[in-house]
Amino acid sequence: xxxxxLPYFSPSIGPEExxxxxxxxxSNWLTTGPKTKEFEKxxxxxxxxxxxxxxxxxxxxxxxxxxxxxIGPGDEVITTPLTFAATANVxxxxxxxxxxxxxxxxxxxxxxxxxxxxxxxxTKAILPVHYAGHPVDLDAIQDIADRHGLTVVEDAxxxxxxxxxxxxIGTGNNPTSFSFYATKNLTSAExxxxxxxxxxxxxxxxxSLHGLSRDAWKRYQRPGSAVxxxxxxxxxxxxxxxxxxxxxxQLKKLEAFQQRRLEIxxxxxxxxxxxxxxxxxxxxxxxxxxxxxxxxxxxxxDLTIGRDEIVEKLTENGIGTSVHFTPIHMFRYxxxxxxxxxxxxxxxxxxxxxxxxxxxxxxLSDEDVADITGAVCSIVRQYRKxxxx
Ligand SMILES: Cc1ncc(COP(=O)(O)O)c(C=O)c1O
Numbered sequence: 092x093x094x095x096x097l098p099y100f101s102p103s104i105g106p107e108e109x110x111x112x113x114x115x116x117x118s119n120w121l122t123t124g125p126k127t128k129e130f131e132k133x134x135x136x137x138x139x140x141x142x143x144x145x146x147x148x149x150x151x152x153x154x155x156x157x158x159x160x161x162i163g164p165g166d167e168v169i170t171t172p173l174t175f176a177a178t179a180n181v182x183x184x185x186x187x188x189x190x191x192x193x194x195x196x197x198x199x200x201x202x203x204x205x206x207x208x209x210x211x212x213x214t215k216a217i218l219p220v221h222y223a224g225h226p227v228d229l230d231a232i233q234d235i236a237d238r239h240g241l242t243v244v245e246d247a248x249x250x251x252x253x254x255x256x257x258x259x260i261g262t263g264n265n266p267t268s269f270s271f272y273a274t275k276n277l278t279s280a281e282x283x284x285x286x287x288x289x290x291x292x293x294x295x296x297x298x299s300l301h302g303l304s305r306d307a308w309k310r311y312q313r314p315g316s317a318v319x320x321x322x323x324x325x326x327x328x329x330x331x332x333x334x335x336x337x338x339x340x341q342l343k344k345l346e347a348f349q350q351r352r353l354e355i356x357x358x359x360x361x362x363x364x365x366x367x368x369x370x371x372x373x374x375x376x377x378x379x380x381x382x383x384x385x386x387x388x389x390x391x392x393d394l395t396i397g398r399d400e401i402v403e404k405l406t407e408n409g410i411g412t413s414v415h416f417t418p419i420h421m422f423r424y425x426x427x428x429x430x431x432x433x434x435x436x437x438x439x440x441x442x443x444x445x446x447x448x449x450x451x452x453x454x455l456s457d458e459d460v461a462d463i464t465g466a467v468c469s470i471v472r473q474y475r476k477x478x479x480x
Contacts, residue, residue, distance in 0.1 A: 095409050095459075095462065096409045096411075097409055097410050097411060097450055097455075097459050097462065097463065098411040098450070099411030099412055099413050099448070099450050100273075100274045100411070100450065100452055101452060101454045102273060102274075102278060102452075102454075103344070103348065103452065103453045103454050104337070105340070105344075107340040107343075108336070108337045108340040108341065111126075111336040111337070111339060111340050112333060112336045112337060114336065115332045115333050115335075115336045116333065118332075120332055121331060121332055121333055122329070122331045122332060123145075123300070123329040123330060123331060123332065124332045125332065126332040126335040126336050126339060127145050127329070127330050127331070127332055127334075127335040129335070129339060130145050130279075130330070130335040130338045130339050130342070131143045131144060131145045131284070133339065133342055134284055134338075134342060135286070137342060137345070138251075138259045138260075138261050138262055138286070139259050139262045140259075140261050140262045140286040141286075141289070142286065142289065142292055143261075143284045143285065143286050144284065144285045144286075144292055144295055144296050144299060145282065145283075145284055145329075145330035145335060145338070146268075146282065146283040146284065146285055146299055146328045146329065146330055147281060147282060147283065147327075147328050147329060147330055148177075148270065148272070148281060148282065148283045148328075149177070149246070149247075149248045149268045149269060149270030149271075149272070149283035150177040150180070150181060150283070151268075151283055151285075151299065151326065151328035152266075152268030152269070152283045152284070152285035152295075152328075153177065153178065153181040153218070153244065153246060153268045154181040154184055154185070154326070154328075155285065155295040155298055155299060155326070155328065156244045156266035156268060156285065156287070156291065156295070157181055157182065157184075157185045157187070157216070157244065158185060158295075158298060159266070159291045159294045159295050159298070160215065160216060160242055160244070160266075160291070162182075162185050162187050162215050162216060163185050163186050163187060164186035164187065165187075165213060166185075166187040166188070166213055166214075166215040166216075167187060167188045167189075167190045167211060167213040167214045167215065168182045168187050168188070168189055168190065168214070168215060168216045168217070168218050168244075169190045169191075169192050169201075169206050169209050169210070169214060169216070169217045169218065170182065170189055170190070170191060170192070170201070170217075170218040170219070170220070170246075171191065171192065171194055171200070171201040171219065171220050171222070171439070172191040172193065172194070172418040172419045172420050172436040172439040172440075173194050173199055173220075173222060173415075173416055173418055173436075173439040173442070173443065174220045174222070174246065174416055174419060175248065175415075175416055176419065176422065177248075178218060178220055178246050178419075179419045179425065182218070187215070188213075188429075189419070189425075190209050190211075190214070191209070191419065191420055191435075191436055191439075192205035192206045192208070192209045193205045193436040193437065193438045193439055194222075194436075194438050194439050194442070195438075196438050196442065197373050197375075198222065198225050198227075198373060198375065199222050199223070199386065199439075199442060200219065200220070200221070200222045200225060200226075200227040200228070201217075201219045201220065201227060201232075202438075203228055203231035203232055203235060206232065206235055207235055210235075210239055210241075214239065214241060215241060215242070216241055216242045216243065216244055217232055217235070217236055217241055217242075217243050217244070218243075218244045218245075218246060219232055219243065219245060219246065220246040220248070220249070221245065221246070221247055221249055221250035221253055221260060221381070222249065222384075222415075223249055223372065223380075223382075223383055223384035223385075223386055223415070224249045224250055224252075224253050224276070224380050224381030224382050224383035224384065225253070225372070225373075225374065225375070225378060225380050225381075226250060226253050226254070226255035226260055226378055226379075227245075227255075229243075229255045229256075229258075229263070230256070233265075242265070242266075243265040244265060244266045244267075244268075245260065245261075245265050245266070245267040245268070246268060247260050247261055247267045247268060247269045247270075248268070248269065248270035248272075248275070248383075249270075249275075249276075249381060249383035249384065250269070250381050250383070251269050251275065251276050251277050251345070251381060252276060252277075252345060252346075252349045252379070252381045253378075253379055253380060253381035254378070254379035255377065255378060255379075256377045257377075260381075261284075261286040262286070264287070264288050265287060265288075266285065266286075266287035266288070266291050266295075267285070267286045267287055268283055268284070268285050269283055269284040269285075269286075270282075270283050271283060271284070271334075271338055271341075274452075275383065276345070276348060276349065276352065276381055276382075276383055277338065277341045277342060277345050277348070278337065278338070278341055279330070279334040279335060279337045279338035279341065280334055280337055281334060282330050282334045282335075282338060283330075297322050297323075297325060298323070298325035298326060298328075299325065299326065299328040299329055300325060300327070300328070300329045301321070301324070301325045301326070301327065302321050302322050302323045302324050302325030303319050303320075303321060303322075303325070304319045304320040304321070304322055347453070348453045349381065349382070351453040351455075352381075352382040352383075352451060352452070352453065353380070353382055355382075355385070355451055355455055355460055356372070356380070356382045356385055356451065358457075358460050358464070359371070359385055359387070359449065359460070359463075359464060360372075362464040362467075362468060363387060363464070363467070363468075366468060366471050367390070367393060368389060368390050368393040368394050368471050368475055369387060369388070369389065369390070369467075369471060370387070370388035370389075370390060371387065372385065372386055372387075382451060383451075384415055384448050384451060385448060385449045385450075385451040386415060386446050386447070386448050387446065387447050387448075387449055387467070388442060388445050388446050389401060389445045389446075389447070389471075390445070391444075391445055392476075393475060393476050394471065394474050394475060394476060395474045395475075395476060396470070396474040398414075398444060398445050398446070398447060401447060401470055402414075402447060404466075404470050405447070405466055405467070405470070408462075408466040410449075410450070410462070410463055410466055411450060412447045412448060412449060412450075413447075413448040414443070414446060414447065414448060415446070415448050416443070417443060418433075418436055418439040418440055418443055420433075420435055420436055420439075421433050421440065421443075449463055449467070450463060
């Protein structure tokens with residue numbers, strides 16, 4: 092019998108999202124307009140930030156943050172090697188140099204001690220990623236930033252709904268960029284949201300739409316208001332009302348989505364903790380984990396099979412997986428430009444080689460979760476070096 096196919100990800104889109112998108116399509120406003128404004132308002136109020144700017148992506152929010160901090164050629168920005176390419180690419184986009192600080196082996200988040208070591212007179216900012224939805228040690232990173240006069244820009248692509256010591260991510264004073272990409276905890280198909288201090292957000296808002304002094308919605312709404320000025324050449328990073336329609340519905344479901352993600356992560360942990368060959372993700376005290384990713388690590392010294400073969404076996408069982416992430420310094424562009432060797436960030440690289448991201452999304456049933464844990468555990472039993480006790 093063919094196994095059931097459990098893809099790595101399936102979107103949780105219901106009739107509410109479909110109706111809201113249709114409503115927008117039937118209205119006379121498709122691009123940035125009332126629904127985008129409403130999405131910004133509701134998102135800010137739900138997480139508890141003063142303000143939020145809806146954008147076309149998290150990448151756009153990260154890029155705008157660096158532009159608004161006037162970071163450019165000759166500057167350095169410290170970030171993690173264990174992230175999606177966008178985090179480092181935006182540093183390249185402003186002409187600055189990404190400098191990597193290796194990760195902490197427990198959370199796989201950027202290691203504060205390594206940040207301190209990577210600081211030079213050219214360092215302007217620290218760009219940590221709340222990897223997998225587990226917040227970084229914000230107090231330790233802020234302390235380093237304050238002592239060295241640096242700004243912290245948070246990549247919160249994975250961290251909608253996460254909290255650090257009771258503080259929701261995105262409610263502090265750092266520019267913080269969220270992702271609503273299709274696979275994220277809250278999606279608008281594509282999209283992002285930027286929160287942070289008013290002086291950054293005011294400029295980011297203007298820069299997100301070409302640098303125009305007033306956006307199209309305002310220009311077309313009121314008679315006599317069609318005249319605008321150009322403050323500085325900006326970008327085309329605005330969110331559309333079609334995307335905001337999806338985001339508004341997803342925001343209402345976020346709490347239930349997060350609850351289901353937590354239940355699934357706990358179900359995985361309960362099964363996998365019985366296997367010494369498996370290293371389950373940690374949640375440090377004081378952390379509310381967003382559980383964007385469930386990253387399981389295999390102890391290869393205890394197994395006769397490598398990560399890639401495990402992925403193949405899971406695929407044969409109909410289970411889709413992913414790997415988050417190939418460390419940035421191993422990519423050709425960064426290798427050739429900066430002369431990195433794979434061994435330069437050994438914790439990121441070593442963990443990359445033994446990690447698999449399992450499906451983690453609210454559409455998974457208990458039966459799906461049992462099939463996934465069953466398949467993983469049976470591979471471990473089949474390929475373990477030591478005999479079961
Ligand atoms: C850590 C991280 N940062 C940034 C991004 C970019 O997000 P977006 O696709 O919304 O630009 C992603 C996307 O997957 C990500 O995982």
